[in-house]
Structures are given as structure tokens and as C-alpha cells.
Amino acid sequence: MPISAPDTLLTISGMTAGYGKIGVLHGVDMTIGRGEIVALLGPNGAGKTTLLRAVSGLLPWTGQARFDGADLAGVSPRDAARRGLVHVVEGHRVFTQLSVTDNLLLAGYDLPRGERSSRVDEALAYFPEIAAKRADRAGALSGGQQQMLAVAQGLVRRPKLLMLDEPSAGLSPVLVDRVLSVADSLRKGGTAILLVEQLIEKALALADRVYAMAQGRIVLEASTTEADLPHRLEQAYFGKDAVPVLG
Numbered sequence: 001m002p003i004s005a006p007d008t009l010l011t012i013s014g015m016t017a018g019y020g021k022i023g024v025l026h027g028v029d030m031t032i033g034r035g036e037i038v039a040l041l042g043p044n045g046a047g048k049t050t051l052l053r054a055v056s057g058l059l060p061w062t063g064q065a066r067f068d069g070a071d072l073a074g075v076s077p078r079d080a081a082r083r084g085l086v087h088v089v090e091g092h093r094v095f096t097q098l099s100v101t102d103n104l105l106l107a108g109y110d111l112p113r114g115e116r117s118s119r120v121d122e123a124l125a126y127f128p129e130i131a132a133k134r135a136d137r138a139g140a141l142s143g144g145q146q147q148m149l150a151v152a153q154g155l156v157r158r159p160k161l162l163m164l165d166e167p168s169a170g171l172s173p174v175l176v177d178r179v180l181s182v183a184d185s186l187r188k189g190g191t192a193i194l195l196v197e198q199l200i201e202k203a204l205a206l207a208d209r210v211y212a213m214a215q216g217r218i219v220l221e222a223s224t225t226e227a228d229l230p231h232r233l234e235q236a237y238f239g240k241d242a243v244p245v246l247g
């Protein structure tokens with residue numbers, strides 16, 4: 001998708017970020033269209049989580065980033081979420097001592113009072129498994145259900161872009177499909193998704209487009225319908241000849 005397309009939701013160019021003096025992202029370019037599902041693949045340590053943290057304002061960065069027509073420079077995670085850019089962090093962080101409902105109400109703490117409980121119901125509608133347990137402590141849920149709750153927390157905000165960092169980590173295959181199927185229904189409602197996923201085949205089956213990252217750089221960008229994608233991905237991950245070709 002060309003950067004100038006009117007339906008572009010997120011545009012990142014030349015983004016760098018890191019931890020103290022350690023540079024991790026070395027000039028990342030990426031675009032995400034409205035309602036598009038984009039998979040972000042790459043080996044451990046490639047910088048995927050760092051990219052999500054920079055985009056959502058959890059880490060300082062340099063370069064350019066625009067979201068929904070406005071500059072993202074200096075925007076805090078809270079303000080990014082208010083604008084509709086929601087990051088579900090790695091490792092399903094929920095408040096285990098609070099009920100499912102209270103976790104969701106907390107996620108929507110700054111929404112108008114009258115709207116909060118309807119947003120909670122709206123988010124729970126995607127996950128009947130946890131809707132049935134809304135009065136239970138989050139700590140009493142299974143790992144998969146806690147992951148659903150973490151995603152539901154993001155949905156309370158009605159995101160325009162939902163960034164999911166390895167939502168399937170530690171889940172059984174059935175639950176992986178369950179969590180990923182929600183991405184499909186969200187897309188139908190117009191929500192864009194940036195999905196970081198280790199399960200490559202599942203991510204490609206779901207996504208419209210894919211980026212692969214290695215050592216803090218994008219080494220591949222492709223439509224998931226591209227015929228030689230498996231070959232190109234293999235090169236991006238393992239092939240020495242991928243480096244000169246891709247950059």
C-alpha cells in the first residue's frame with residue numbers, strides 16, 4: 001500500500017529506538033491501512049516488541065510516525081490509547097486480584113461513566129468464555145482466558161489499531177485459533193491489527209500483509225497472497241543472499 005493512500009492509518013518512517021545507549025531499531029519503515037491485518041514476524045531479539053513499545057509511546061524514538069492523520073511524536077501511551085492506538089503487551093498482564101469486569105472497567109477508566117459498562121459488555125461479546133466468568137477473579141482464569149481478558153481490555157477502547165504482541169504464547173492450539181479468530185471478526189468491524197506472532201503459518205493465514213524483521217530492520221514486506229512468499233520468508237530469516245537483495 002503506497003504511503004500516500006488516503007486509507008493509511010499508521011505510517012512509520014526511519015524509526016530508531018533502543019534502551020539507553022543500546023540501539024535496537026535501525027530505521028524502520030512500515031504502513032498499516034485501516035482495517036488491515038498486518039503480521040510482524042522475525043526471530044527472537046529482532047526488535048518486534050521494541051517497535052510496538054516505541055509506536056505506543058512506551059519507549060522514546062526518533063524518526064517519523066503518524067497515526068490517523070496526526071503526528072505521534074512525544075505522544076504518551078495514554079494519549080495514544082485515547083486516539084485509538086492500543087497495545088496489548090506480551091504476557092497477558094491482568095490484575096489477578098480483581099474480577100474480570102473490574103479489569104475491563106479499569107481499562108476504560110477515562111471513558112464517560114455512562115458508557116463504561118456498555119463498552120465492557122461490547123468487549124466481552126467477543127469472548128463468551130470469559131463473559132460467563134465476569135464476576136470471577138482474573139487470577140482464577142486459565143492462561144488462555146487471561147490472554148482473552150488482556151485482548152478484551154484493549155477492545156474496551158474501541159481501537160482503530162490493535163497491536164497484539166505474541167497473543168498465542170503459551171496457549172494450546174485450540175485457544176490460539178480462538179484468540180486469532182477474534183482478529184478476523186475485528187477486521188470485519190474495520191479495526192486494523194498489527195500481529196506479532198511466532199506461529200508463522202497461522203499469522204500468514206490471517207494477515208493481509210506481512211513484514212519480517214531481523215536485527216532491528218525490516219527485511220521483507222509482502223502481501224500474504226504472494227506466490228513465492230514462503231521462499232522469500234525463508235531467505236529473510238536464514239538466507240545470506242537476502243541481505244543484499246533486501247537492503
Ligand SMILES: Nc1ncnc2c1ncn2[C@@H]1O[C@H](COP(=O)(O)OP(=O)(O)O)[C@@H](O)[C@H]1O
Nearest residue numbers: 019022024042043044045046047048049050051
Ligand atoms: N529492557 C531492555 N533493556 C535492554 N535491552 C533490551 C531490553 N528489552 C529488549 N532488549 C534487547 O533489544 C533487542 C530486541 O528485543 P525485542 O524487541 O524484545 O525483540 P523481539 O520482540 O523481536 O524478540 C534484543 O537484543 C533484546 O536483548
Ligand SMILES: [Mg+2]
Nearest residue numbers: 048049050090
Ligand atoms: Mg517480543
